[in-house]
Amino acid sequence: SQTIHQWPATLVQPVGSPLSLECTVEGTSNPNLYWYRQAAGRGLQLLFYSVGIGQISSEVPQNLSASRPQDRQFILSSKKLLLSDSGFYLCAWTRTPGPNYGYTFGSGTRLTVV
Amino acid sequence: DAKTTQPNSMESNEEEPVHLPCNHSTISGTDYIHWYRQLPSQGPEYVIHGLTSNVNNRMASLAIAEDRKSSTLILHRATLRDAAVYYCILRVGNAGNMLTFGGGTRLMVKP
Numbered sequence: 001s002q003t004i005h006q007w008p009a010t011l012v013q014p015v016g017s018p019l020s021l022e023c024t025v026e027g028t029s030n031p032n033l034y035w036y037r038q039a040a041g042r043g044l045q046l047l048f049y050s051v052g053i054g055q056i057s058s059e060v061p062q063n064l065s066a067s068r069p070q071d072r073q074f075i076l077s078s079k080k081l082l083l084s085d086s087g088f089y090l091c092a093w094t095r096t097p098g099p100n101y102g103y104t105f106g107s108g109t110r111l112t113v114v
Numbered sequence: 115d116a117k118t119t120q121p122n123s124m125e126s127n128e129e130e131p132v133h134l135p136c137n138h139s140t141i142s143g144t145d146y147i148h149w150y151r152q153l154p155s156q157g158p159e160y161v162i163h164g165l166t167s168n169v170n171n172r173m174a175s176l177a178i179a180e181d182r183k184s185s186t187l188i189l190h191r192a193t194l195r196d197a198a199v200y201y202c203i204l205r206v207g208n209a210g211n212m213l214t215f216g217g218g219t220r221l222m223v224k225p
Contacts, residue, residue, distance in 0.1 A: 044215040090157045099146040099205035105157035
């Protein structure tokens with residue numbers, strides 16, 4: 001069966017510090033991978049998606065970046081965090097191709113920038 | 115993804131059925147109707163999806179109108195654990211297979 005792992009679960013970081021969040025998927029190959037963010041009391045915003053190794057598409061311009069160094073690994077990074085980067089970060093995957101498959105989300109990372 | 119319209123909130127009594135509506139009048143022929151729910155402090159969870167025919171699984175049923183311009187998620191017996199935000203989303207087969215979340219319906223279940 002397929003599983004998705006996301007860590008850490010919670011993170012408190014000072015403004016200006018770097019960030020690295022990791023997501024890995026097991027039990028499948030060539031998944032589509034996604035990073036979402038949910039600010040407090042707000043909806044889910046798609047940040048990045050990837051359809052293959054090294055292929056990253058950005059949906060929202062910001063000081064975050066994403067990388068996919070391996071087929072089932074997706075990393076969200078920042079060189080210098082802002083207060084506005086606080087939120088609940090979620091990784092997700094789905095099979096390719098086509099819309100006839102559901103998404104599976106990780107358990108999320110709650111980031112607080114102080 | 116095409117736009118969907120859902121009520122902001124709904125209330126239900128425990129152990130009663132719940133019908134969560136979704137309007138999607140601009141749906142195209144190849145759009146799939148997906149439902150997810152998000153419990154407090156958790157990531158979204160897949161509930162069900164369909165294209166034209168009604169669908170059933172262990173969590174819920176999805177009733178799709180004949181013209182596909184609306185659908186209804188049916189929880190047969192609401193429990194307190196079903197209190198969540200429910201999202202109705204149309205998915206198209208674009209390159210990224212992206213899932214675009216709207217505001218959803220906040221379901222409150224009363225004991």
